Amino acid sequence: MTLRRRLYLTLDPTEKGGLLERIFEILLIAIILLNILSIVIDSVKEIDHEYSTVFRNIEVFSIIFFTVEYIARIYSIVEKPTYEDPVKGRLKFVLTPMALIDLLSFLPFYLTFLPIDLRFLRIFRLMALFRVFKIARYLHALKIFKRVLTERKEQLVLSFLFILFILVIVSFIMFYVEREAQPDKFSSIPATMWWGIATITTVGYGDMVPITVWGKFLGGIFAIAGVGLLALPAGILSSGFFELLHEDRRKTIVCPHCGKEIHEE
Amino acid sequence: MTLRRRLYLTLDPTEKGGLLERIFEILLIAIILLNILSIVIDSVKEIDHEYSTVFRNIEVFSIIFFTVEYIARIYSIVEKPTYEDPVKGRLKFVLTPMALIDLLSFLPFYLTFLPIDLRFLRIFRLMALFRVFKIARYLHALKIFKRVLTERKEQLVLSFLFILFILVIVSFIMFYVEREAQPDKFSSIPATMWWGIATITTVGYGDMVPITVWGKFLGGIFAIAGVGLLALPAGILSSGFFELLHEDRRKTIVCPHCGKEIHEE
Amino acid sequence: MTLRRRLYLTLDPTEKGGLLERIFEILLIAIILLNILSIVIDSVKEIDHEYSTVFRNIEVFSIIFFTVEYIARIYSIVEKPTYEDPVKGRLKFVLTPMALIDLLSFLPFYLTFLPIDLRFLRIFRLMALFRVFKIARYLHALKIFKRVLTERKEQLVLSFLFILFILVIVSFIMFYVEREAQPDKFSSIPATMWWGIATITTVGYGDMVPITVWGKFLGGIFAIAGVGLLALPAGILSSGFFELLHEDRRKTIVCPHCGKEIHEE
Amino acid sequence: MTLRRRLYLTLDPTEKGGLLERIFEILLIAIILLNILSIVIDSVKEIDHEYSTVFRNIEVFSIIFFTVEYIARIYSIVEKPTYEDPVKGRLKFVLTPMALIDLLSFLPFYLTFLPIDLRFLRIFRLMALFRVFKIARYLHALKIFKRVLTERKEQLVLSFLFILFILVIVSFIMFYVEREAQPDKFSSIPATMWWGIATITTVGYGDMVPITVWGKFLGGIFAIAGVGLLALPAGILSSGFFELLHEDRRKTIVCPHCGKEIHEE
Numbered sequence A, B, C, D: 001m002t003l004r005r006r007l008y009l010t011l012d013p014t015e016k017g018g019l020l021e022r023i024f025e026i027l028l029i030a031i032i033l034l035n036i037l038s039i040v041i042d043s044v045k046e047i048d049h050e051y052s053t054v055f056r057n058i059e060v061f062s063i064i065f066f067t068v069e070y071i072a073r074i075y076s077i078v079e080k081p082t083y084e085d086p087v088k089g090r091l092k093f094v095l096t097p098m099a100l101i102d103l104l105s106f107l108p109f110y111l112t113f114l115p116i117d118l119r120f121l122r123i124f125r126l127m128a129l130f131r132v133f134k135i136a137r138y139l140h141a142l143k144i145f146k147r148v149l150t151e152r153k154e155q156l157v158l159s160f161l162f163i164l165f166i167l168v169i170v171s172f173i174m175f176y177v178e179r180e181a182q183p184d185k186f187s188s189i190p191a192t193m194w195w196g197i198a199t200i201t202t203v204g205y206g207d208m209v210p211i212t213v214w215g216k217f218l219g220g221i222f223a224i225a226g227v228g229l230l231a232l233p234a235g236i237l238s239s240g241f242f243e244l245l246h247e248d249r250r251k252t253i254v255c256p257h258c259g260k261e262i263h264e265e
Helices: A003-011 A019-042 A045-079 A088-094 A097-111 A119-134 A136-151 A153-178 A189-200 A213-249 B003-011 B019-042 B045-079 B088-094 B097-111 B119-134 B136-151 B153-178 B189-200 B213-249 C003-011 C019-042 C045-079 C088-094 C097-111 C119-134 C136-151 C153-178 C189-200 C213-249 D003-011 D019-042 D045-079 D088-094 D097-111 D119-134 D136-151 D153-178 D189-200 D213-249
Strands: A252-254 A261-263 C252-254 C261-263
Touching: A003 A019, A003 A045, A019 A045, A019 A119, A019 D153, A019 D189, A045 A088, A045 A097, A088 A097, A097 A119, A119 A136, A119 D153, A136 A153, A136 A213, A136 D153, A153 A189, A153 A213, A153 B019, A153 B119, A153 B136, A153 D213, A189 A213, A189 B019, A189 D213, A213 B153, A213 B189, A213 B213, A213 C213, A213 D213, B003 B019, B003 B045, B019 B045, B019 B119, B045 B088, B045 B097, B088 B097, B097 B119, B119 B136, B136 B153, B136 B213, B153 B189, B153 B213, B153 C019, B153 C119, B153 C136, B189 B213, B189 C019, B213 C153, B213 C189, B213 C213, B213 D213, C003 C019, C003 C045, C019 C045, C019 C119, C045 C088, C045 C097, C088 C097, C097 C119, C119 C136, C136 C153, C136 C213, C153 C189, C153 C213, C153 D019, C153 D119, C153 D136, C189 C213, C189 D019, C213 D153, C213 D189, C213 D213, D003 D019, D003 D045, D019 D045, D019 D119, D045 D088, D045 D097, D088 D097, D097 D119, D119 D136, D136 D153, D136 D213, D153 D189, D153 D213, D189 D213
Parallel strands: none
Antiparallel strands: A252 A261, C252 C261
């Protein structure tokens, strides 16, 4: 096996591998988690002042690691049949959403000499977390999720359209019902939608609450209706999960009349 | 094809069509969304003062569009077998709920010379959003929703009756338990039902909360019972979705080898 | 048909009947709903003062109606095979929970000359609402609910035991974590359980919220765990509903080898 | 039957037994519940002062009961084939997690002469509640739960990874959006995660709420997305429960008429 092939197999998280692949996988997850932890904790002022050097070191180390790994993957990706061509294949790979996110996870670091605040660009370093989902162990489950979401896309989109539809109508009505009693809180339809979302999703912060009799009456009906609406996506997803499983099982049937196999769908 | 037939096919969202139908579909959705957006944003005072002319123009344009489209649909609807008769068919169509909502979406505009506030009638323009659901793409999913709701109607109605039943009993008890400790908040049974709805739907605004030991004890039991109650409609809907799918599959299969029918289970 | 048989068929809500039964059914529901409405609205002080005579009249009328109906049912119940015996059968019927609730719905009214406050006993009049569920239309759905709950009883009980178990452990821990920061709110384990219930059921009133770092950290984990716990009864119920339906379908299978029918289970 | 065997059968909750086993089972549950009740109520200051002797007596009695039962179980466990060996078997049993929790439920009591506060160690006495789940009656349901969780482990882990992923990203964004408007509440990313958890789980305490327009806009989207995320574990669990049930049924059926096996589907 060539070194490039060796490298490719080690770096591609979708391939189940030997000890080396396992070690690299664990190292990658460790660095990603360390990164997230450092970004999250770095935002706490009291901690930041004391341990700023530690966070800086973690950042530098991660950036170097991500950069080297990125270059190594571009070098070795031609081992994958879909990216065979040395130039076009590599370019095609560089432009995949995942590779772009990877690039963005370390690129802003090299731009810190620019006079703009790049702190917010750290979000791309957070997005490196998305790579964890591609690890072989979770790949099968991720594919099931994708299939359920794809097959039930129309129904799910329709559910969310329903939720949005109800939300707009409800907020429109509540605005006219409550605006005189609470002109500062129910000040406009978009402002009322904040209450509407909190109610329909059953979050219910309590920062905006109807106080008029009619507002409470209508708000109560909407809250109960919201429960019904939320049951829709839950129902669609659970039947979707079961359907998938059922389908895998039903592939071959033996005809009891002639004994031959029938492949459904 | 006559112009009227052409018009009918273009305007009926339930028919999958060619490029012209697609363009009209997108135009219609764009105008509806623009309308909703303008109604929603128009309610924000700060924005309204600056862009009032823009909103006015959007309104006028939409009203004209809806009016023309409404007339065109009445003219062409006779192409649909159910509305064949030139007079009776058109009258029958005009009186369908959807056509009435469509009429109400532009009619109030022409009455603005009247000395009454018609702002609230804009809700019918919002309801134009309902037409989005009738677009061919979502029609299949909408039919599935309808079938699930129809087949499980009794069970769903019963679930909501249960929720209402528990709500009334719980609010009655909580009123007697809490009214002395918080006479201003738990002032009557209807007032206590506002707390009851917020608890059973798990919205939990927090504007009304029991403070007595018994109130908290009973309130806690009701909250946990509410969780069980909410699982009922979710369970009914998800089994309903799966049932439908299963039924479609269980239709007789013909063995492609010997031509005989196989009746599964 | 004897008058008694006629009476029995009219009064028993579980029997689907002709016009007379339908009229009685609607009348009964109307009176029950009127009763509930009057009890609920009667608690609103402002309304009570003005319309007290109306509420009094509704009460008197309902009580007379319930009393007459109760006597008529005891008289006619012997038509039902299970309550055949004129004395024992009637006594057996009088002692069923439903008949006792019915008795309690009007009996306290006749005791108003006593110097005790019987207002709370109106709860039995509210419970008359329970009779609505026994109406023929909902009887089938009610039976399905009962079967699902019976077949999944163990799993549902275990789910709620889990929820209780987590609740006790969580409240114990949170009490020790938060009591020093908020000694007035997290004053004891039972007090902390109020927070625990609000969190696990996702009601989240917000009247009690951890403020220490550890309290928030543990509280966050408990909230996410709560979500998983709530999915348990939902999952059990939905698979229960589907199982039932599936079972009804699978009753008869034809053996493809010998052509005879097999009755499963 | 030897006394040791008799003892073993009585103490092992996983064996369905006669009257003696039933009595012991009920006694054990009663003591565990009494213990939990006493620990929970003991934390209420007002009650503690008055009834401290009662609680002390319950404690002493429970500790003696647990100690004797623990020794009796170690003595008799060799009757179980897996722990046959008099020395190694007993040691193996002592080191099982359940036996260690049992040990911890009474051991700290004997250390009260030490000058440290052992009150928190009572949590192990609470954990004795876990033994209730091992009682024969719930064992079947518990096994079903375990199988569903085991078979769907990957999908459930992935769902919670998704929730965590969304939580981190959302909190990162909300921190940058809200920190200027509310520097005291949205003070750091971990602080913002408290809001994120309350929103995604739909608990919604309301102690932290975005107030900027962008914060509310993004917060609203996250709340609706949270609803979809929560539907994932619910869907996975309900399809898991149904799958299990379905599998059990699909075992080969033997036709009682001709004796041949029928392989369904």
